[in-house]
Amino acid sequence: MAKDLDAEAIADLVLAYKILVNEAVLDSFGHVSVRSIANKVSPGTGEEASMTKFTERPTPSRRTVVKGGAALAAGIAGPAVLGVGEAYADDYPNRPVKFVVANTPGGPSDIVARIVTAALGQSTGKTFIVENRGGAGGNIGMEYAAHSDPDGYTILLATNAYSVNYGLYRHLPYDPYKDFVGVSELATSPNTFVVKSELPAKTIHDFVALARANPDQYNCSTPPIGTTPQIQLAVLKIREKLPRLADVVFKGGGDAFAALLSGTVQMSSGSLPPAAPHIKAGTCRCLAVTGDVRWPGLPEVPTMQEEGYNDFVFATDTVLLAPAKTPPDRVKWLEAETLKVLKTEQMKDKLYQAGFLVRAKGADAAWARVTKEIAMFKQIIDQAGIPKM
Numbered sequence: 001m002a003k004d005l006d007a008e009a010i011a012d013l014v015l016a017y018k019i020l021v022n023e024a025v026l027d028s029f030g031h032v033s034v035r036s037i038a039n040k041v042s043p044g045t046g047e048e049a050s051m052t053k054f055t056e057r058p059t060p061s062r063r064t065v066v067k068g069g070a071a072l073a074a075g076i077a078g079p080a081v082l083g084v085g086e087a088y089a090d091d092y093p094n095r096p097v098k099f100v101v102a103n104t105p106g107g108p109s110d111i112v113a114r115i116v117t118a119a120l121g122q123s124t125g126k127t128f129i130v131e132n133r134g135g136a137g138g139n140i141g142m143e144y145a146a147h148s149d150p151d152g153y154t155i156l157l158a159t160n161a162y163s164v165n166y167g168l169y170r171h172l173p174y175d176p177y178k179d180f181v182g183v184s185e186l187a188t189s190p191n192t193f194v195v196k197s198e199l200p201a202k203t204i205h206d207f208v209a210l211a212r213a214n215p216d217q218y219n220c221s222t223p224p225i226g227t228t229p230q231i232q233l234a235v236l237k238i239r240e241k242l243p244r245l246a247d248v249v250f251k252g253g254g255d256a257f258a259a260l261l262s263g264t265v266q267m268s269s270g271s272l273p274p275a276a277p278h279i280k281a282g283t284c285r286c287l288a289v290t291g292d293v294r295w296p297g298l299p300e301v302p303t304m305q306e307e308g309y310n311d312f313v314f315a316t317d318t319v320l321l322a323p324a325k326t327p328p329d330r331v332k333w334l335e336a337e338t339l340k341v342l343k344t345e346q347m348k349d350k351l352y353q354a355g356f357l358v359r360a361k362g363a364d365a366a367w368a369r370v371t372k373e374i375a376m377f378k379q380i381i382d383q384a385g386i387p388k389m
Helices: 007-020 062-074 078-082 108-124 136-146 161-168 204-213 228-240 253-262 272-281 328-342 345-353 363-384
Strands: 024-026 032-041 048-057 097-101 128-132 154-158 180-196 219-222 246-249 267-271 284-289 315-323
Touching: 097 108, 097 136, 108 128, 108 154, 108 180, 108 253, 108 272, 108 315, 108 328, 108 345, 136 154, 136 161, 136 315, 154 161, 154 180, 161 228, 161 363, 180 204, 180 228, 180 253, 180 272, 180 328, 180 363, 204 228, 204 284, 219 228, 219 253, 228 246, 228 267, 228 315, 228 363, 246 253, 253 267, 253 272, 267 272, 272 284, 315 328, 315 363, 328 345, 328 363
Parallel strands: 097 128, 097 154, 219 246, 219 267
Antiparallel strands: 024 032, 032 048, 154 315, 180 267, 180 284, 180 315
8 A cells, every 4th residue: 555655665656657657767777867847938029938857866776667667557556656636635634734925034924824833733733834935026935836736735825915916917927816726814914104203204194295305315115016015105106196205125024124123214014913013112103004994903093094095905915825736625624724723712812913803714705805806906006007017
């Protein structure tokens, strides 16, 4: 049985399978090369071209390859070895499940990921880890997750950038409609405009007046291009005609807020969680929140709509998505276990203290929101005149 094979035997069986299906080449000298297909954009055409690369691998004996091939042909190895859908689904997960965060540590998605993975580990007795892959507006991490093995062990923890990027980038390294399926909503948080307490600005209108009077002295940090905090700053600049207010973009929300604390920038456009402890400590001042209602923990801070900015509602939402061909039973297991921990009072309190409200909704609701927002954000980007990347 495949379940009883050791790691070395499994590796040899996988290689034998690749040779059988022509994904690996065994030459006359007994050397093995594993073939991978990589897509790249042809210069000047914008079209993708396929590129085949061969990578040397340690070579098993011909006897091992023949035995492996025979085992595969006989069905002994089973789909578990090949990653085609395991025969022993009841064991899932029997190794660490990785949540890919397409941002650097310290930002909202990273904060949620670490809270949720810790809770899932405690609740299920299984191992959950966080892997940060920031850069390119989140596209690096999202591409990595999209092209990972759809075995349930690599899950994307996405923000609204997943939906935003479709309307912001001319080309994406993944298909937001086809490459993933929903697992579960997690949490939501309003965005903010925050300054250091010593700045004279007490309201968003005060800051706009300062930036207009001294355009070379004021700038604003944001998380990656395509995040809702970055989009909301672009909209503010367009509405207030502040083209010289520089948008200083960072790989993650934590990095962007650190730039405010260090004095590199004069305002931060970001989600609430990285800013919340500094607002509570009095070192920073929140000029406005961008939710549709005031944040319960900051009752004195107005919304942008209350400040006269109609339809100025942006939030940072977090959601779990799985590669599209992930076995449905594994998606269901992750959905059920995630919703179970989200519905506990302990989790609700922990996320609230971090600046989030729990959004305990399942796979169907998660996917419906994500896909609906693709069109919604594209319309916002087009109407605001934000240039495509």
